[in-house]
Amino acid sequence: MTLLNRFLEQHEQTYVFDTSTLILLFEKCGLVDAFAKFTQKNKLLVPSRVMEEFFAGKNAEHHRLAFQNCFTALNVDLADELLPYFNFDSTSGEIWVISYALKNPSCICVIDERFASSVCLAFSVTTIGAIGIIEEMKKEGILSPCDLQGIRDKIRNSRFYLSKILCDELDRICLDHK
Amino acid sequence: MSAVTEYGLDSPAKALLVLVLSLKNCEPMNKLHFQKAILYFERMQQQKDIVFSNFHYGGVSYELQEDLDTLIEYGLIDKVGNKYTLTKEGERSAEELSKLYDCEALRKLAFVKQQLNDLPDKELLYLMYRLFPDTQINSTEFKKLDAEKQILIPRLFLKGRITAHMASEWLGMSECDFVESLSRAA
Numbered sequence: 001m002t003l004l005n006r007f008l009e010q011h012e013q014t015y016v017f018d019t020s021t022l023i024l025l026f027e028k029c030g031l032v033d034a035f036a037k038f039t040q041k042n043k044l045l046v047p048s049r050v051m052e053e054f055f056a057g058k059n060a061e062h063h064r065l066a067f068q069n070c071f072t073a074l075n076v077d078l079a080d081e082l083l084p085y086f087n088f089d090s091t092s093g094e095i096w097v098i099s100y101a102l103k104n105p106s107c108i109c110v111i112d113e114r115f116a117s118s119v120c121l122a123f124s125v126t127t128i129g130a131i132g133i134i135e136e137m138k139k140e141g142i143l144s145p146c147d148l149q150g151i152r153d154k155i156r157n158s159r160f161y162l163s164k165i166l167c168d169e170l171d172r173i174c175l176d177h178k
Numbered sequence: 179m180s181a182v183t184e185y186g187l188d189s190p191a192k193a194l195l196v197l198v199l200s201l202k203n204c205e206p207m208n209k210l211h212f213q214k215a216i217l218y219f220e221r222m223q224q225q226k227d228i229v230f231s232n233f234h235y236g237g238v239s240y241e242l243q244e245d246l247d248t249l250i251e252y253g254l255i256d257k258v259g260n261k262y263t264l265t266k267e268g269e270r271s272a273e274e275l276s277k278l279y280d281c282e283a284l285r286k287l288a289f290v291k292q293q294l295n296d297l298p299d300k301e302l303l304y305l306m307y308r309l310f311p312d313t314q315i316n317s318t319e320f321k322k323l324d325a326e327k328q329i330l331i332p333r334l335f336l337k338g339r340i341t342a343h344m345a346s347e348w349l350g351m352s353e354c355d356f357v358e359s360l361s362r363a364a
Contacts, residue, residue: 020342020357057354084222084286087309092343114338122289161360163336 014043014107016100017071019053019093021110021130022046026067027059028158029151035070037142047076047096076100085119101125131166135173148174181271182278185252190227191245193275194219196254199264200272201288202295206261211295213238214306218290221310223283236306236313293339304330305339308348332360
């Protein structure tokens with residue numbers, strides 16, 4: 001058993017993140033402390049290609065240390081069967097996220113893009129979006145009602161596109177404190 | 179006699195017509211959509227079992243059209259309005275046929291039907307022209323549609339038919355700028 005496998009076994013859930021969800025949660029919402037707590041119970045993975053995309057962003061570099069404390073970078077082997085779905089182009093991060101999930105069926109892909117979610121559906125890969133991660137953090141008691149209100153406002157005021165359905169979902173999670 | 183032998187479904191064009199109509203709860207398809215779905219599938223499979231030529235509306239196969247007419251004559255396919263659907267015999271044949279295809283091929287065929295069948299014609303044509311640029315040759319439509327790319331590309335992205343990476347590349351902007359432009363538009 002490899003060290004990574006042993007480490008994964010000790011964690012509740014394994015998540016593998018795509019770039020846009022990281023930008024929204026880590027950069028736009030600033031959930032650095034929340035992720036530091038979330039990673040204690042869960043394993044948070046990021047394929048190298050996603051890591052490259054994330055750090056190519058304008059504001060990402062000054063988060064590097066905090067990011068490395070929360071997420072584990074992965075060298076993923078590309079799942080060739082996914083290539084036809086991505087028009088034989090492996091440049092986008094999602095193909096690497098799904099590649100990992102295909103070989104590790106117990107892990108959950110954190111993906112917001114609908115195209116990649118459709119590919120996940122075709123391969124019966126479990127997915128969750130960035131808003132779903134906020135809900136998981138809420139369930140684990142990592143985010144207080146005040147934190148949730150702040151996150152909602154940040155997302156609503158950011159220049160990050162969320163569909164009407166996701167905006168409603170965000171309100172339900174962040175404004176319902178029962 | 180098996181349906182495959184009886185109706186000549188060992189021909190790839192006939193087989194794919196029956197199979198694509200059987201997927202997604204036998205959702206009916208129109209002529210343009212099944213032409214494009216089978217073209218997309220052939221490109222995903224990197225095979226050339228069916229001959230496609232590039233005409234005014236991009237890649238189109240006469241073979242598919244002829245086989246469609248034949249399958250209507252055989253009573254496997256019905257035409258209702260401008261949509262085609264499987265008859266009971268067609269469904270039985272599809273079931274037999276699906277056992278002969280590997281699950282990877284069927285997964286791809288289901289995916290292309292899912293991705294294309296509910297798209298309006300303009301979005302469908304534009305998506306196909308952009309995914310397979312060789313089909314733009316001889317097109318009377320591509321230039322007209324490309325003039326509307328600022329509308330068509332975000333729509334295709336929001337419907338989950340392309341990645342942000344593709345969308346931004348087709349629009350000639352960075353992925354970050356593209357996502358922010360969606361937010362402004364919303």
